[in-house]
Amino acid sequence: MSEKRLLLGDEAVALGALHAGLSGVYAYPGTPSTEITEYIQKSPLARERGVRSRWCTNEKTAMEAALGMSYAGKRALVCMKHVGMNVCADAFVNAAVTGVKGGLVVLAADDPSMHSSQNEQDSRFYGKFAMVPIFEPSDQQEAYEMVAEAFALSEALRLPVLMRLVTRLAHSRAAVAVGEAQAQNALSPDDERTRWVLLPGNARRQYASLVAKQAEIEAAAAQSRRNACEGGWNDKKPLGVIAAGIAYNYVRESAPAGLPVFKLSQYPLPAHQVQELAAHCASILVVEDGQPFVEEQVRGILDAGYPVQGRLSGELPRTGELTPDCVARALGQPGGPAFADAHNLAPRPPQLCQGCGHRDVYTALNKVAAEYPDARIFGDIGCYTLGALPPFRAIDTCVDMGASITMAKGAADAGVHPAIAVIGDSTFTHSGMTGLLDAVNDGSAITVIISDNLTTAMTGGQDSAGTHKYEAICLALGVEREHLHVVVPLPKNMEEITRIIREEIEYRGVSVIIPQRECMQTLGRKLRQKKAKEA
């Protein structure tokens, strides 16, 4: 390896995958994973090699398409933010039962501290649940190198490999020494139908073989050079540390010399090394970002009564991402900011952009809702969630992608009226369409607003899967023509928009209103690109 590049953790994964002979990336955008796919979309090497990289409609379609590419013998990468794992869980868990042919790496980027997420679930639990190997690089260099190792292990074990990043690793840059690109796999579709057709008879056999592979995947983790014993493991020490993934850096920053550290970047957790560490140390501190995944298992491996410290015992905070300071304190080292918070600070809550069409949608909705004291507005996930904040304070709920339509439907079933759903265009195709079909079939009295800005704005303006197709989709799902409206959300159209909302609230069935106007950010970007081209 000679060439050095300055790369985000996400970009290191992307380049690592391309150099490992990737044939397709399948992904739905989500912070902090988005830049992986964007890097591949812009990569000359990917273009030259015909690497498939368009955005998918949601994480489940992404996972299944990647499994199809793997079935055909080629290497595929699936990328998502942590909550995307919930959406594709059915495909992911069953892909461990069928197994794979071409290497399949599933990358989940977790967001402890919820910088831009609604929870801080830890994707490693999904890996354990599906009984597949989990890779958790500690820095950008490992992220780059471990992708190739993940593809190789995936093909050797014929299992998907889960790779986990956290926000700080995904979104920070480091110099990465990069190698050469290896060849892509040739087309070679699998012929073993008994593996791929999960009828109960086959599934029982496949599941038994997955269980039988567990010793092998644990041995792979125990022998992995990514899991390393550091510091003195010879004589008895008061404290030893298990440092998982990015936490290894925080430990190194403040660890006193000679502290026994088990650096952990590949799972399943090797029980033997944990026992070894415990034999040399009077107590163990588990340092891991996210939920106490390792800490719980360590408690199971060691005798009851052996002192295990971490997030559960309170040495480290139970929630939120780790910091070098909190890790230093847990190690009994001085730690803490040199300077206190400044006094003259004003908060900057996120806001909808000036001129954004979502603003006009909420202005209209608030006007009409004021006339209906019982109105409930079910929101969804995207830029338009900011309608919850001042000055609009317009929405009553926001839970998970697609839940606006289905929650409005359930509330309407219970008797809430008006029940109004507000959903973005990308969120609608991600997981709103099926809920709309339920509502149509039930004739639920809901008013659905698909606020269409022609893009996936929240995550940086990626193409949205259904652009220019929303009317056709709604009609095909059974929404009646006379209760389907497209409007342009601009102040000058306020009277028309409020009138339509009022009329559709009065209609006791499913109606859909599509305010349609391009996002100010993507519009500005296009104009700038055009200007640059002309110059």
Add this chain to the structure above:
Amino acid sequence: MEALRYLPYLAPEGVIVTASHPFVNIPNYPEESALLAELDALPHVVRLDIDALAREQQLPKSANMILLGMAAPFLGLLDAEQLRAAISRVFAAKGEAVVAANLQAFDLGLDHSQKSVSK
């Protein structure tokens, strides 16, 4: 204000390099005088009204390069020569005049830092 926001992340010997004229774009932005007083009470601050200097020197688009010049002595990773080379490379496509203006701005900032450190 944004320079002060990340104060708890600053190392004991760390330096704050900032423009001193605030970009006020929210209604409850703190008083400029209070901000400067809080900044000046800190141990290592290099500040300059880069917008005014850029206007004065007829380099209206290069205020950010003045700031980069101010930061140059403290970066540790790259020295001033490497930064000058990078500026020349980045702006090369826009012509010699633009490169020269940005280098001039960079040197103004560098000069300011060197003077304030030696004071």
